[in-house]
Amino acid sequence: MTALLEIENLSVALKNGPRLLRSVSLRLDRGEVRGLVGESGAGKSMIGKAVLGILPRSAEVVEGRILLEGTDILTLPPAERRRRIGRIAALIPQDPLTALNPSHRIGPQITDRLVDILGWKREKAEARALELLAEVNISAPARVMRNYPHELSGGMRQRILIASAFAAEPALIIADEPTTALDVTVQKQILKIIAGMQARHGTALLFVTHDLGVVSKVCQSLSVLYAGKVLEDTQVADFFRAPGHAYSAALLAATPKYTDPEGSLMPVGPEVLAAVQAEVDAADREWRHV
Amino acid sequence: MSEQSLFRVEDLRLSLPDLVGKSFVGLAARIEILRGISFTIQRGKVLGIVGGSGSGKSTLARALVRLLEPTSGRIVFDGQDISHLDEQALRPLRRRFQMIFQDPMSSLNPRRRVKGIIAAPLRLHGLTGIDRRVDEALDHVGLPRGFRNRYPHELSGGQRQRVGIARAIALRPEFILADEIVSGLDVSSQAQVLRLLEGLVAELGLTLAFISHDLSVIRRLCDDVMVLRAGQIVEMAPSAEIFAAPRHSYTRGLLDAIPLPTLDQPGWN
Numbered sequence: 001m002t003a004l005l006e007i008e009n010l011s012v013a014l015k016n017g018p019r020l021l022r023s024v025s026l027r028l029d030r031g032e033v034r035g036l037v038g039e040s041g042a043g044k045s046m047i048g049k050a051v052l053g054i055l056p057r058s059a060e061v062v063e064g065r066i067l068l069e070g071t072d073i074l075t076l077p078p079a080e081r082r083r084r085i086g087r088i089a090a091l092i093p094q095d096p097l098t099a100l101n102p103s104h105r106i107g108p109q110i111t112d113r114l115v116d117i118l119g120w121k122r123e124k125a126e127a128r129a130l131e132l133l134a135e136v137n138i139s140a141p142a143r144v145m146r147n148y149p150h151e152l153s154g155g156m157r158q159r160i161l162i163a164s165a166f167a168a169e170p171a172l173i174i175a176d177e178p179t180t181a182l183d184v185t186v187q188k189q190i191l192k193i194i195a196g197m198q199a200r201h202g203t204a205l206l207f208v209t210h211d212l213g214v215v216s217k218v219c220q221s222l223s224v225l226y227a228g229k230v231l232e233d234t235q236v237a238d239f240f241r242a243p244g245h246a247y248s249a250a251l252l253a254a255t256p257k258y259t260d261p262e263g264s265l266m267p268v269g270p271e272v273l274a275a276v277q278a279e280v281d282a283a284d285r286e287w288r289h290v
Numbered sequence: 291m292s293e294q295s296l297f298r299v300e301d302l303r304l305s306l307p308d309l310v311g312k313s314f315v316g317l318a319a320r321i322e323i324l325r326g327i328s329f330t331i332q333r334g335k336v337l338g339i340v341g342g343s344g345s346g347k348s349t350l351a352r353a354l355v356r357l358l359e360p361t362s363g364r365i366v367f368d369g370q371d372i373s374h375l376d377e378q379a380l381r382p383l384r385r386r387f388q389m390i391f392q393d394p395m396s397s398l399n400p401r402r403r404v405k406g407i408i409a410a411p412l413r414l415h416g417l418t419g420i421d422r423r424v425d426e427a428l429d430h431v432g433l434p435r436g437f438r439n440r441y442p443h444e445l446s447g448g449q450r451q452r453v454g455i456a457r458a459i460a461l462r463p464e465f466i467l468a469d470e471i472v473s474g475l476d477v478s479s480q481a482q483v484l485r486l487l488e489g490l491v492a493e494l495g496l497t498l499a500f501i502s503h504d505l506s507v508i509r510r511l512c513d514d515v516m517v518l519r520a521g522q523i524v525e526m527a528p529s530a531e532i533f534a535a536p537r538h539s540y541t542r543g544l545l546d547a548i549p550l551p552t553l554d555q556p557g558w559n
Contacts, residue, residue, distance in 0.1 A: 039476035040447070154343075183342040183503065188547040188558075210476065213549035217558050240553050254477040255551045256506030258533055265510050267485055268478035 002070045003027045004171055004204050005051065010064035011287070012043075012050055012228075020046050020059060022229040022283055030171065033198060033205040035215040035236070038225035039251075044208045046228070048174040051206070053085050069171070086117050090165040092194070094177040096157035100149040107145035110164045118168055125167075132163035135200075136193050155186040159193060166197050173198075176208045191218055212255050216240055224248040227280045247276040295330040296465055296497045297354060302327040302363035304353055323349045325521040326363070333464075336491060336498045338512030338529065340505055340544070346521040347501045351467050354499065355387045356380055368464075385415050388458035392470040394450035398442040404428075405438035408457045415461065427456035430493075431486060448479030452486065459490060469501045484511055505548055509533055517541050 005028040012021040021043045028034050036044040049055050051066055053073065065072045068088050073081050093099040100109055110132075111125035120128075126145075133141035136159040149157055158178060165173050175194065179187040195218050198205055207219055215222055215236065222239060224232040224247070232245040243249040250268040257264035303326055307318035323346050331337050341347045352358045354365060356372055365373045372383060388411075391397035398407050408424045417423065425435050431452040442450055451471055458466050468487070472480040488511060491498055502508050508515055508529070515532045517524040517540065525538045536542045546557050 039478060184505075184547040185342065185543055188549070191549070211549065212551040216551050216553055217549045217555075237553065240551065251477060252551060254481045256477075256480070256504065256510065257550055257552075258506040258509040258545070258548065259550060261510045264506070265481045265484055267481040273478075 001029075003067070004030045004032075004069060005206075006065075006067040007047070007051070008065045008067070010047075010050060010066060011062045012046060012055065012059050013062045014058055015060060019062070019284070019287075020228050021050070022227065022280065023064070023287065024225075024228070024230055026223050026230065026233060028172070028204050028206060031202045031204055032221060033207060033219045035219035035222035036206060036208045036225065037210065037212060037215055037222055037248075037251075039210060041227070042225040043228035044210075044225050045176055047225075048091070048176055048206060048208055051085075051172075052089060052091055052174060053081055083117075087168075088170060089172040089174065090168065090170040092158075092161055092165045092173060092175040092178045095181055096154055096161055097149070097181075099161055100157060102149050104148070105145065106147050106149065106152075106160055110145075110160070110167060113164070114168055128167055129163070132167055133160070135166075135197065136160075136163045137189075138163075154182055155190065158182065158186075158190055162190070162194060162197065166201060166203065169201060170203065172204045172206070174206045174208070177210070179214065180209075180211075187214075194218065212252055224251070226276050229280050229283060231276065231279075245276075246272050294332060296333045296368055297331040298364075298366040299330070299354070300328050300364040300366075302350070302353060302365065303361045304349060304358060305361050306349075323521050324353065324360075327521070327523055328363075329516060329523065329526055331465075331497060331499065333497055334491075334495055335514060336500060336512045338508035338515040339499060339501045339518060340503065340508055340515060341518035342503070342544075344520075345518040347518050348469055349521075350518065351389075351469055351499060351501055355389055355465075355467050356383075357389075385461050386463050387465040387467065388461060388463040390451075390454045390458045390466060390468045390471050393474055394447070394454045395442065398450060398453060400442050402441075403438065404433075404440050404442075404445075404453055407442075407453060408460050411457060411461055417461075423460050424456075427460040430459055430490060431456045446479070447475050448483055451475060451479075451483050455483075455487065455490070459494065459496075462494070463496070465497045465499070467499045467501075470503070471500075472507060473502065473504065480507070487511065505533075505544060506550075517544070 007024055007026050010021055010024045011019050013019045024047060036047055038044045061074055066074055073084060076084060110129040114120040114125040115122055130141045133144060138144050138159060179190050182190060209215060219236050221235050223230050224245060226247055232248050234244055243252055250272045253266040254268055255264060302324050304324040305320040305322045308321045309318055311319060327350060339347045353360050360373050364371055405424050408427050409420050412420050412423055428435050428437060433452050472483050475483060490496060500511055512529050515529050516526040519540055524540050536545060
């Protein structure tokens with residue numbers, strides 16, 4: 001069966017500059033939840049941006065393919081590419097405050113996309129929005145549709161963005177650190193809502209996060225990244241038993257864990273960092289020679 | 291003879307004008323942020339202050355080092371009531387309590403080199419031997435002395451936070467207030483900065499108040515933990531006790547909400 005998303009050998013580079021993604025390959029099946037894990041600068045958000053066709057202007061794809069439902073979106077003309085991505089994929093962004101337009105009411109911010117891009121009738125879009133707001137546990141959806149973003153809490157805004165991402169029943173959602181800005185108790189609610197929606201709708205998720213704790217709660221598989229290179233591609237159940245790469249093991253040992261104060265928060269050793277950097281350098285030398 | 295507790299706080303209250311809800315004319319209504327807080331910090335101890343956003347943890351911290359003036363109640367530092375001292379009277383005390391901020395990118399002057407950043411408070415307090423003190427501070431935080439001439443933008447996040455720590459300890463304070471100083475860092479540098487702080491507390495005999503929203507980080511570093519909610523103390527107890535058996539359901543909820551990096555955590559499925 002063709003994968004929902006298959007990224008093959010994707011390299012993204014700054015124009016005339018170094019590579020930000022280094023020959024990344026990964027596969028996501030329908031309904032699968034995959035974590036993209038790494039520290040800042042590892043390129044995890046960049047993968048999501050490449051799939052959604054929203055790479056910054058300063059970056060470009062220099063090699064590789066991105067197959068969405070079997071079609072390489074990089075070969076499509078821009079208008080068709082946007083339509084295709086818009087029909088298959090959606091985004092849950094990191095910062096619920098900047099992702100919503102402060103001067104517009106919530107309602108149109110959910111429905112406009114359905115009307116303008118997918119050609120739905122406005123009544124159908126509004127009914128759908130109300131349905132989804134209820135599904136993310138918003139108690140007075142009709143009133144919230146008329147609210148402005150500043151009238152709502154951070155957790156409410158993030159739930160609205162989740163509802164909005166699921167509205168058009170996309171096959172793929174990219175969640176880019178969706179709970180990083182939230183308190184732990186709110187984070188737990190939001191993660192449970194995302195997991196519940198994902199299971200009910202059968203949506204595949206690419207879950208970008210730096211938090212291995214979050215990965216262990218919501219993902220089935222994960223890719224560990226360092227400097228734009230995939231170091232390890234594994235199942236969550238295997239990873240937390242025994243990480244397959246020295247760097248991922250160090251990352252796991254550095255993650256704080258209140259149940260194990262002495263055995264967690266271990267600094268990543270310089271020898272581990274030197275080894276992983278050497279791996280990246282070797283990959284770069286090989287790449288230049290091809 | 292100085293008393294055992296470095297800080298003694300009694301029924302501390304602090305309200306600020308509500309500028310968001312203020313009407314166009316007239317005085318703004320005041321919001322009560324701290325609502326009657328009492329506790330002590332013993333010398334040489336590390337106190338963790340935890341709570342959700344809006345719980346008042348940063349306001350409490352800023353009141354302790356008198357960046358804010360309390361509305362009522364008392365803050366006693368080393369036997370002296372500092373609740374309402376004016377800036378001039380505070381000046382000699384400021385050397386003794388220092389602060390490390392959350393975001394080193396905005397708390398370090400981008401136009402000054404590392405040596406200038408660390409030297410500024412030393413000059414302000416009229417100290418001599420500044421070059422030597424700067425070098426010592428860099429040694430303490432494990433940065434090469436060659437970093438004196440670098441600018442903040444030339445450093446990584448973890449290195450910048452080390453400069454923030456170096457600036458705070460260069461004055462040889464007795465008390466340091468650290469406000470969410472690792473929350474912006476990657477886990478690998480987070481671990482390093484915490485280890486460093488742990489070492490400095492022991493080596494320099496510091497008393498530390500460590501504000502964080504991350505209970506796992508607090509568990510590692512702190513002797514005692516204060517849990518704040520809506521400007522009041524929910525509970526305060528030795529770290530080992532609170533983590534083994536929290537007495538308050540709010541604390542229990544905070545602990546249960548932390549996604550631990552394990553597969554078999556109850557309450558998550």
